[in-house]
Amino acid sequence: MEVDLAPGNPRELVLRNPVIPASGCFGYGKEFSGFVDVQRLGAFVSKGITPKPRAGNPMPRIAETPAGMLNAIGLQNPGISGFIRTYPPMWESWDVPAIVNISAESVEDFAMMARKLDDVSGVAAIEVNISCPNISAGGFCFGWDAAMSADVTRAVRAATTLPVIVKLSPGALDVVEIAQAVEEEGADAVSLINTLVGMSIDTERQQPVLANITGGLSGPAVRPVALRMVYQVAGAVDIPVIGMGGIATVPDAIQFFMAGASAIQVGTAAFARPRVLMELVDGIPGWLERHGHAQLSDIVGVANPRFRGDWTFEEVQ
Amino acid sequence: MAHMVERAKTTREFVGEIIRVEPVMGDAVLTTFTAPKRAVDETHPGQFIQILSRDSTSYDPLLRRPYSVYRVDRVARTMTVLARAYGRGSGWLMQQPAGVALDVMGPLGSPFVVRPKSFHLLMVAGGVGAAPILMLAEQAIRDGKQVTYLMGANDSAGLLPASELPEEVEYVVATMDGSAGYTGFVTDLVPDYLQWADQVFSCGPEPMFRSLRAVIHKHRLGDRPDVQMAVERTMACGIGACLGCMVETRRGMKTACVDGPVFEMDDMLWG
Numbered sequence: 001m002e003v004d005l006a007p008g009n010p011r012e013l014v015l016r017n018p019v020i021p022a023s024g025c026f027g028y029g030k031e032f033s034g035f036v037d038v039q040r041l042g043a044f045v046s047k048g049i050t051p052k053p054r055a056g057n058p059m060p061r062i063a064e065t066p067a068g069m070l071n072a073i074g075l076q077n078p079g080i081s082g083f084i085r086t087y088p089p090m091w092e093s094w095d096v097p098a099i100v101n102i103s104a105e106s107v108e109d110f111a112m113m114a115r116k117l118d119d120v121s122g123v124a125a126i127e128v129n130i131s132c133p134n135i136s137a138g139g140f141c142f143g144w145d146a147a148m149s150a151d152v153t154r155a156v157r158a159a160t161t162l163p164v165i166v167k168l169s170p171g172a173l174d175v176v177e178i179a180q181a182v183e184e185e186g187a188d189a190v191s192l193i194n195t196l197v198g199m200s201i202d203t204e205r206q207q208p209v210l211a212n213i214t215g216g217l218s219g220p221a222v223r224p225v226a227l228r229m230v231y232q233v234a235g236a237v238d239i240p241v242i243g244m245g246g247i248a249t250v251p252d253a254i255q256f257f258m259a260g261a262s263a264i265q266v267g268t269a270a271f272a273r274p275r276v277l278m279e280l281v282d283g284i285p286g287w288l289e290r291h292g293h294a295q296l297s298d299i300v301g302v303a304n305p306r307f308r309g310d311w312t313f314e315e316v317q
Numbered sequence: 318m319a320h321m322v323e324r325a326k327t328t329r330e331f332v333g334e335i336i337r338v339e340p341v342m343g344d345a346v347l348t349t350f351t352a353p354k355r356a357v358d359e360t361h362p363g364q365f366i367q368i369l370s371r372d373s374t375s376y377d378p379l380l381r382r383p384y385s386v387y388r389v390d391r392v393a394r395t396m397t398v399l400a401r402a403y404g405r406g407s408g409w410l411m412q413q414p415a416g417v418a419l420d421v422m423g424p425l426g427s428p429f430v431v432r433p434k435s436f437h438l439l440m441v442a443g444g445v446g447a448a449p450i451l452m453l454a455e456q457a458i459r460d461g462k463q464v465t466y467l468m469g470a471n472d473s474a475g476l477l478p479a480s481e482l483p484e485e486v487e488y489v490v491a492t493m494d495g496s497a498g499y500t501g502f503v504t505d506l507v508p509d510y511l512q513w514a515d516q517v518f519s520c521g522p523e524p525m526f527r528s529l530r531a532v533i534h535k536h537r538l539g540d541r542p543d544v545q546m547a548v549e550r551t552m553a554c555g556i557g558a559c560l561g562c563m564v565e566t567r568r569g570m571k572t573a574c575v576d577g578p579v580f581e582m583d584d585m586l587w588g
Contacts, residue, residue, distance in 0.1 A: 027558035031575075034329045035422070035556065047560075055570060062553050062561035067376035069553060076560050076570070220376045248376075271554040272369060272380055273420070275330050 068219030143169030234260020366423030443521025469503025
């Protein structure tokens with residue numbers, strides 16, 4: 001079940017299995033103790049860390065929607081310095097790779113954070129959240145533009161030798177173009193999808209439910225969109241793809257592998273049922289065995305023409 | 318590391334079988350279900366559980382629903398929650414009959430804190446906020462404290478029946494329509510007890526909290542007695558991971574699910 005998510009990187013990111021709790025949904029790993037055996041996971045991703053501490057958005061921050069939820073937490077976190085003091089020392093003794101998710105509003109800040117994390121013991125890899133507004137581009141999201149996504153990736157790549165995963169935004173006009181741009185700039189892997197921007201209105205109060213008005217939609221409701229994007233991206237890049245979006249069962253995860261994902265992340269489902277993480281860790285090998293597959297790589301991309309060797313870019317589009 | 322592996326063996330998610338559903342307080346129910354010894358023994362008044370409130374084939378509602386624990390029976394190994402149909406989650410729970418398997422997480426959160434030296438305890442409950450206060454009252458009587466339990470409802474049917482409370486508790490009620498006890502807000506009764514009370518404990522709807530706060534500020538001397546409130550917030554994870562249920566306090570933003578749901582009234586910022 002071993003998965004190599006940074007095959008080209010000497011610092012390696014080899015997971016014992018492909019199950020990873022997603023950023024924002026697993027705190028800093030310790031919140032789930034008593035529910036999940038963290039050290040049986042493939043890896044985990046921390047909450048999003050920013051250059052400075054952030055208090056987050058006003059309440060309400062979450063709204064339930066059909067088979068999904070909206071969140072506008074607002075990246076509440078202690079900032080990169082406070083984070084480095086607090087969490088990696090705790091992770092150092094854990095036998096599981098800890099991936100740090102970073103968010104910033106300028107290329108320079110992304111690079112600064114990557115540089116600070118580069119030699120921090122207890123940090124296995126960086127996941128770059130490019131679904132943030134770029135202040136110098138009038139707040140236009142980095143991840144919606146191939147050139148801006150490339151700029152961030154190039155700067156982070158230059159600042160660290162750690163494995164770098166770029167987390168793609170589903171708001172991009174052409175997510176394939178973004179994926180290829182970050183691959184070109186040296187990303188070791190891509191993960192997708194981040195949440196979709198949505199909103200909900202309280203008809204009694206005649207106001208948006210979220211204080212932030214809009215929030216990120218996640219949960220089973222987004223799964224078909226996520227799967228389609230993973231299929232497209234996996235068909236167009238050579239680096240590993242980490243698929244996520246509404247995965248709540250083993251068959252859901254299998255769909256992402258068949259679309260071409262080498263590993264999966266799980267977020268919202270673990271809010272409702274933390275043990276889904278252990279069910280996936282145990283259930284994916286079980287599924288493979290029942291279907292006569294010796295290893296996970298047997299099914300990665302089987303439903304994707306590119307992995308069958310008869311791929312053309314037009315087909316995947 | 319060893320500590321962590323050891324803890325992970327005893328998951329705080331469990332399946333309980335509903336053994337009893339009793340109507341109470343007019344349109345509410347008391348749902349009692351089996352629970353592991355550990356969960357029963359470790360639940361303290363003010364703590365809550367999260368119940369997955371949907372059929373196993375459905376994703377609606379997606380998130381669990383938090384319920385304050387109303388009572389635990391350490392001998393029978395059961396837990397009871399008080400539910401009233403506010404939305405899809407509580408509506409679903411109310412419809413579940415005996416025999417149904419409930420998917421439960423907990424106990425969660427931080428309980429009420431009764432100081433060892435406190436002897437006179439004033440409790441103020443509104444609506445389903447009666448639940449954690451009932452468990453606290455039972456515990457306090459076992460610990461030899463004196464308890465006055467004030468409860469408010471729209472009418473007499475909405476009140477917790479006196480038979481639910483230990484007989485040592487002084488139970489005083491208020492109804493808006495005057496069908497039982499004092500006519501008006503339950504918080505109108507509070508000033509009479511402030512000299513007597515060493516501590517005040519409360520759970521109820523937000524307007525009741527605001528009214529209680531106003532009454533306390535107007536009538537107490539200095540900062541005594543202090544007031545602990547069990548607040549209700551929309552939650553996703555219930556374990557401090559999502560940061561979706563924050564409460565603004567003088568000590569910064571706190572999670573209702575881990576730091577709360579019990580907060581010191583004097584710490585809370587009311588916006």
